Amino acid sequence: MIRADGRTxxxxxxxxxxxxxxxxxxxxxxxxxxxxxxxxxxxTTSWALFSGPTHYxxxxxxxxxxxxxxxxxxxxxxxxxxxxxxxAGVLGAVMAALVGLAxxxxxxxYFVIFTLGLAELVRQVIIWFQNISGQKGIYVLTKITEAxxxxxxxxxxxxxxxxxxAIGRSRLGFALRIIGDDEEVARHSGINxxxxxxxxxxxxxxxxxxxxxxxxxxxxxxxxxxxxxxxxSFQVVIMALLGGTGRLWGPLVGVIPFxxxxxxxxxxxxxxxxxxxxxxxxxxxxxxxxxxxxxxEGTRRRMRAREAFA
Amino acid sequence: MDIxxxxxxxxxxxxxxxMGLNLQYGIARIMNLANGEMIVVGGFSAFWLYSSAQVSPxxxxxxxxxxxxxxxxxxxxxxxxxxxxxxxxxxxxxVDAILATFGLAFVSVGIMLAVFGGDYFSYSYLARPIRxxxxxYALNRATAFLAAVLIxxxxxxxxxxxxxxxxxxxxxxxxxxARLVGIDVPKLAxxxxxxxxAVTATGGALISMFFTLDASTGVIFTLKALxxxxxxxxxxxxxxxxxxxxxxxxxxxxxxxxxxxxxxAAAYLLFIVILLFRPQGLFxxxxx
Numbered sequence: 001m002i003r004a005d006g007r008t009x010x011x012x013x014x015x016x017x018x019x020x021x022x023x024x025x026x027x028x029x030x031x032x033x034x035x036x037x038x039x040x041x042x043x044t045t046s047w048a049l050f051s052g053p054t055h056y057x058x059x060x061x062x063x064x065x066x067x068x069x070x071x072x073x074x075x076x077x078x079x080x081x082x083x084x085x086x087x088a089g090v091l092g093a094v095m096a097a098l099v100g101l102a103x104x105x106x107x108x109x110y111f112v113i114f115t116l117g118l119a120e121l122v123r124q125v126i127i128w129f130q131n132i133s134g135q136k137g138i139y140v141l142t143k144i145t146e147a148x149x150x151x152x153x154x155x156x157x158x159x160x161x162x163x164x165x166a167i168g169r170s171r172l173g174f175a176l177r178i179i180g181d182d183e184e185v186a187r188h189s190g191i192n193x194x195x196x197x198x199x200x201x202x203x204x205x206x207x208x209x210x211x212x213x214x215x216x217x218x219x220x221x222x223x224x225x226x227x228x229x230x231x232x233s234f235q236v237v238i239m240a241l242l243g244g245t246g247r248l249w250g251p252l253v254g255v256i257p258f259x260x261x262x263x264x265x266x267x268x269x270x271x272x273x274x275x276x277x278x279x280x281x282x283x284x285x286x287x288x289x290x291x292x293x294x295x296x297e298g299t300r301r302r303m304r305a306r307e308a309f310a
Numbered sequence: 311m312d313i314x315x316x317x318x319x320x321x322x323x324x325x326x327x328x329m330g331l332n333l334q335y336g337i338a339r340i341m342n343l344a345n346g347e348m349i350v351v352g353g354f355s356a357f358w359l360y361s362s363a364q365v366s367p368x369x370x371x372x373x374x375x376x377x378x379x380x381x382x383x384x385x386x387x388x389x390x391x392x393x394x395x396x397x398x399x400x401x402x403x404x405v406d407a408i409l410a411t412f413g414l415a416f417v418s419v420g421i422m423l424a425v426f427g428g429d430y431f432s433y434s435y436l437a438r439p440i441r442x443x444x445x446x447y448a449l450n451r452a453t454a455f456l457a458a459v460l461i462x463x464x465x466x467x468x469x470x471x472x473x474x475x476x477x478x479x480x481x482x483x484x485x486x487x488a489r490l491v492g493i494d495v496p497k498l499a500x501x502x503x504x505x506x507x508a509v510t511a512t513g514g515a516l517i518s519m520f521f522t523l524d525a526s527t528g529v530i531f532t533l534k535a536l537x538x539x540x541x542x543x544x545x546x547x548x549x550x551x552x553x554x555x556x557x558x559x560x561x562x563x564x565x566x567x568x569x570x571x572x573x574x575a576a577a578y579l580l581f582i583v584i585l586l587f588r589p590q591g592l593f594x595x596x597x598x
Contacts, residue, residue: 055405102582106589108401109341112408113536114585116343117578120533124575131569230529234412241409274526275420281413285393285406 012161020154023147031146035218037259038153039211043232044240044251045160046207049167050200051237052245053176056108059233060099060115063122064092064205066228068212070126073138073222081142085152085213092209093202100198115233123228130224137223144217152214160207164248167203172196231273235262238280244291253292312445313562319447321558322455323517325462325551327531328538330510333465336545337482338503339400340390340407344415345535346528348378348507350422352514353523357431367435367519368457374515375508382507386500389414394496415528422525432522454516461512466547478502482545510535530574537581543591552592556580 022034043061051058071088072081079087099118103111130136167173175196178186186193216222235258243254258280265276288295327349334342352374359365359373389410397403439446469475477498480488489495517523538557542549557577564576584591 055401057405057408102585106585107404109404109408110540110585110589112341113533113540114581116529117533117574120530121575121578124572127571128569128575131571234416271423272420274416274423278413278416278418278420281409281416285410285413289406 012158016154016158020151023150028146031150033259033263035146035150035153035215036263037255038150038157039215040236040239040255040259041252042153042157042160042211043208043236044243044255045157045164045248046204047236048240048245048248048251049160049164050197050204051240052250053173053180054197054200055180056104056197056201057112057237058115058201058204059112059230059237060096060118060205061208061236062119062228062230062232063115064095064208065212065215065232066119066122066224067091067095068209068214069216069219069222069227070138070212071209072213072216073140073227076140076142076216081144081217085210088209088213089206093206095209096202096205097198099205100201101194104197104201105194119228119230119233123224126224126228137221139221140216140219142217146218149214149218153211156207156210156214161248163203167200168248172199176200231277234277238277238284241284242280242288242291244293246290247293250291250293253296313566314559315445315447316451317559317562318555319451319455319558320562321555322458322462323513324534324538324558325554326458326513326516327510328535328542328550328554329462329465329547330506330508330513331532331535332539332542332545332547332550333506333509334503335539337478338386338390338499338506339394339403339485340386340503341404341411342503342506343408343411343532344418344528345510346530346532347415347418347422348382348510348528349514349517349531350523350525350528351418352378352511353518353521354422354426354431354514355511356515356518357433357523360433360435367515368453371457371512371515374511378511379504379508383500383504385414385507386503390503391496391500394499415532419526419528426525430522430524432518435519448520450519454519457516458513461509462547462551465509469547474498474501533574534577537577541580541584541592543593546591546593549591549593 019034019038023031025031043065047058047061050056068085068088068091071091072084075084075087099114103114167176175186175191175193178189178191179193179196183193212227219226239254239258240251241254242258243252244250262273262276266273284291290298327345330348331342331345334340334345355374355377356367356370359370360367390407393406393410394403397406435450438449440449440452441447469479477488477493480491480493481495481498481502485495485499514523534557538550538553541556542551542553557580560576560580561573564572
């Protein structure tokens with residue numbers, strides 16, 4: 001077990017090191033694609049940390065992301081940049097805790113509905129605020145380069161994987177797997193189910209907020225309709241489920257092909273991205289209920305079974 | 311007074327939409343997140359028939375309802391029945407249904423965008439003022455409200471005083487026991503789902519008389535309908551009507567007094583209060 005873990009660790013470090021060399025190629029196109037992939041990797045993996053074991057579909061990613069972007073946007077005038085992502089993380093965690101406390105005691109449907117409208121709710125409140133104060137958008141002018149954003153995201157991805165690995169072997173991770181299997185059983189064996197769910201949802205919310213804060217300098221100009229785009233929440237759900245949420249590396253398997261597909265579709269048919277989202281949802285439900293990971297593991301098991309018979 | 315009546319008019323139309331969702335979720339056990347798109351389809355048909363052939367939206371309803379009924383019946387048998395069959399638990403069915411109907415919603419928005427473009431559509435029908443209790447109101451809102459009241463009353467009576475209505479209520483209480491007393495659950499669930507879709511599309515045709523819609527407004531209506539259904543209690547017709555009227559009044563109040571951009575925030579405020587204090591709905595009983 002320990003040897004296998006060591007090998008995985010070495011493999012992950014190698015992949016990260018190779019990925020970190022991407023800005024050295026000097027190609028702006030590959031770098032921007034790399035940023036997208038790194039961003040979605042962090043978002044989907046942290047999403048799956050919570051939604052994978054519990055089966056609660058969270059559609060709040062855009063809300064956390066937007067709050068993070070606004071933290072950088074507003075805070076950059078008063079504080080040095082390096083202080084902002086941690087602050088965004090704390091804000092995201094607090095917000096997740098509030099949402100979780102209100103909805104996670106109840107059944108999953110309430111949670112889905114609540115998170116579905118959360119981004120829109122925050123957006124309406126910010127627009128209202130701006131109408132009162134007479135301000136429109138915010139300029140974020142920094143000297144941060146694309147390469148620096150990419151490295152920050154990679155670091156964040158490493159952090160999320162480490163957190164996922166640690167949670168997976170902690171009492172909390174064990175408790176969540178039991179909750180996912182049968183919440184009734186979990187409650188009877190003395191697990192405080194609401195607290196476990198809220199704790200993990202906070203991790204996922206904080207990660208999304210930090211990503212928003214890190215990416216804000218890239219947007220240059222922030223306004224509510226771009227910071228809180230609801231598409232983001234759906235993209236994250238699709239990529240994570242497409243990859244498969246049963247394994248820590250599962251979402252990554254969905255992120256890479258979907259990012260390429262998304263880029264291709266939005267470049268040549270910009271109006272058809274909604275249709276693509278819809279079709280992806282249907283494909284996941286009807287053809288790939290366990291994602292690519294399920295497909296890969298199913299094939300592997302069948303091959304092994306065949307070897308055993310031969 | 312002005313706000314109260316305008317709010318009630320709006321709430322009456324919301325009640326119709328939420329009633330459609332409640333039939334689908336409370337009885338067929340499908341959380342239909344494509345509900346808002348059915349509204350847009352209904353509204354679009356009314357718009358199209360009115361602007362091309364001057365057909366009154368009140369007549370369009372009689373065409374929209376059967377078509378939507380058939381469409382939703384097919385959706386249930388083709389898309390949702392396999393999910394019901396494969397689900398091992400209520401929770402799994404919920405997740406699958408949510409994802410599948412999300413897919414359906416996005417596909418229909420995508421198709422509508424591709425065919426009709428992203429423009430807003432609205433027409434002017436019965437946009438005359440009428441006087442009520444000393445204030446003036448738009449006639450189209452009052453008409454929509456009356457139509458909604460008639461339809462809601464008809465459904466309420468049908469559910470409470472007819473034999474199929476009773477079977478449907480039995481399914482809402484317990485699908486397993488309903489099967490034991492000889493009720494064909496899959497058939498009735500499909501019919502209720504279709505009926506819910508028809509009611510929603512009718513609501514869409516009515517709401518288009520005074521609301522500007524576009525291909526992607528559906529999700530806002532879905533959210534409002536969901537808030538109403540949960541507030542009123544799942545499977546509870548009476549609660550849905552009260553909750554819808556409440557939401558209509560609150561929204562009109564917020565739009566008039568604070569800011570028109572905050573209507574969804576108002577709906578959410580109500581939702582949070584309900585979740586914290588009465589998660590079983592206004593008239594629901596705890597611990598079933």
